Amino acid sequence: MRPKCTHHCHDLTLATLIACFAIMVLIPFTSKAAEKKFEAPPKLRASDILPEKLLKSPNYQIDEQVINDGFLNHYHVTSPFGDFDVISNAGMHKLAREIDTITEMAKVKTSDVFIKAVGESASKTLSGIKTLFTDPEKSIKGAATGISSLFSRAKESVLKSDPGETEDSKAKQAIGFSKAKREIAFKYGVDVYSTNKVLQEYLDSLAWADYLGGLSLAAVTAPIGGAAGLVVTSSGAVRLLNEVIATTPPAELKLQNRNKLLDMSIDGDLIHLFINNPHFSPRQQTYLVAALEKMTKAKNREFPLQVALQAENHNVATTVTLITAMFAAYSVKITPIERFYPVARFMYGLDENGKTVLQIPADYITWNQRLANGIGSIQKRGKKGSDLWLLGTVSERARIELKQAGWEINTRVATKLGVAEEKLK
Numbered sequence: 001m002r003p004k005c006t007h008h009c010h011d012l013t014l015a016t017l018i019a020c021f022a023i024m025v026l027i028p029f030t031s032k033a034a035e036k037k038f039e040a041p042p043k044l045r046a047s048d049i050l051p052e053k054l055l056k057s058p059n060y061q062i063d064e065q066v067i068n069d070g071f072l073n074h075y076h077v078t079s080p081f082g083d084f085d086v087i088s089n090a091g092m093h094k095l096a097r098e099i100d101t102i103t104e105m106a107k108v109k110t111s112d113v114f115i116k117a118v119g120e121s122a123s124k125t126l127s128g129i130k131t132l133f134t135d136p137e138k139s140i141k142g143a144a145t146g147i148s149s150l151f152s153r154a155k156e157s158v159l160k161s162d163p164g165e166t167e168d169s170k171a172k173q174a175i176g177f178s179k180a181k182r183e184i185a186f187k188y189g190v191d192v193y194s195t196n197k198v199l200q201e202y203l204d205s206l207a208w209a210d211y212l213g214g215l216s217l218a219a220v221t222a223p224i225g226g227a228a229g230l231v232v233t234s235s236g237a238v239r240l241l242n243e244v245i246a247t248t249p250p251a252e253l254k255l256q257n258r259n260k261l262l263d264m265s266i267d268g269d270l271i272h273l274f275i276n277n278p279h280f281s282p283r284q285q286t287y288l289v290a291a292l293e294k295m296t297k298a299k300n301r302e303f304p305l306q307v308a309l310q311a312e313n314h315n316v317a318t319t320v321t322l323i324t325a326m327f328a329a330y331s332v333k334i335t336p337i338e339r340f341y342p343v344a345r346f347m348y349g350l351d352e353n354g355k356t357v358l359q360i361p362a363d364y365i366t367w368n369q370r371l372a373n374g375i376g377s378i379q380k381r382g383k384k385g386s387d388l389w390l391l392g393t394v395s396e397r398a399r400i401e402l403k404q405a406g407w408e409i410n411t412r413v414a415t416k417l418g419v420a421e422e423k424l425k
Helices: 010-022 089-109 112-117 120-144 170-175 177-188 197-211 235-247 250-263 268-275 282-294 303-308 314-333 369-376 396-404
Strands: 043-045 065-068 073-079 082-087 337-343 346-351 356-360 386-390 407-410
Touching (some): 282 314, 303 314, 303 346, 314 337, 314 346
Antiparallel strands (some): 043 065, 073 082, 337 346
16 A cells, blocks of 8 residues: 655645735734624535546545635545645646646556566666665755855856756766656656656656666657646747757756846846746746746836745745746736836736736635735735736625725636636636
8 A cells, every 4th residue: 555645736835925925914904994804714615616527537536625725725635646735726737637647657667668678687777776866866955955055156057057956966967867757747748847756756767767778758658638837828838838848958947047037137146046046946947037038018027036036945936936927928918017016025016007916826715814914015006906816716705805995806817818728717
């Protein structure tokens, strides 16, 4: 029997985002709205939230009871590969795709071609290689997560770029193992930098077999479907961006991203701190830089990078990436963002039409103290109203309170903005 695996998907970061956005006790909120009674946590069911194709799978089971914290939905999933806890609807979509992929990978591992690829002698070689890289991998990753990486001023280069939390060690990258792993992940349509440990174990197994020369990528089945996560623009551009990420070594991706940011005339020190933040995976950095490239009319488009510097873990990094992508999509499809403004550790924007714009990747918002505090702290700078954009929706009470506070609400905007390959319902 497999040991229980508790998996916190990268969308756990959204909870951190909401905490930053709401700012809770940092800024007092004294309007009469805050004095009113707030809503109790709602009782939600997975069957009322998620599409049927996601609910019905032979590979996993989603608990019917869904916990909502006032902003995000929390799911518990059981599978033959362990139990998973995941936060947000988007996180549930991503996890479902990963479990389906793990199921397909498990079939490959029991196939004749895999067994032949990893024979008795190859298994010994594989074991020796894994042992060889155990200590270097730990030491390199440990160094990359220290405070020194945030304060370094050394010039970024392919040779000096340390692996981040979700990257393979330099040794693995050098021998070609990581290249095989990226190609396999791309073939399946999953994120090679995912924090799903079970997925990483299966990716490693197939990559080692491929590296040893016996497993052809032809043995890998077709993609499960969908992109590796919420991204910046249309499906065609998503596939192109994912292909670039899959075929480019992480150190080279970092160098490309650095050069793109320099071309935007962003301060070199700010760029270096962002590129060397170990909590951002190369995929996240590439998505975020691509998003900044879209916002050509923003007078301070370096501001999302300043917000990104506060990411103290992979979860917060994912949130900043997603919010920046939402603003970029708004700039392209709705109205260009003219300037960003701070609110606690978060940000909101002003578009060229004079609208105050706030993007929140929440699933279901209830009227609660944190929301009241956060909304009350935002200075509405535009003369054309204030727009709130949500990946999910709001309760009727929250809708009423937000409208009374002057906010126009846009719900289920993932498809409208083009930041998702599929509807999140």
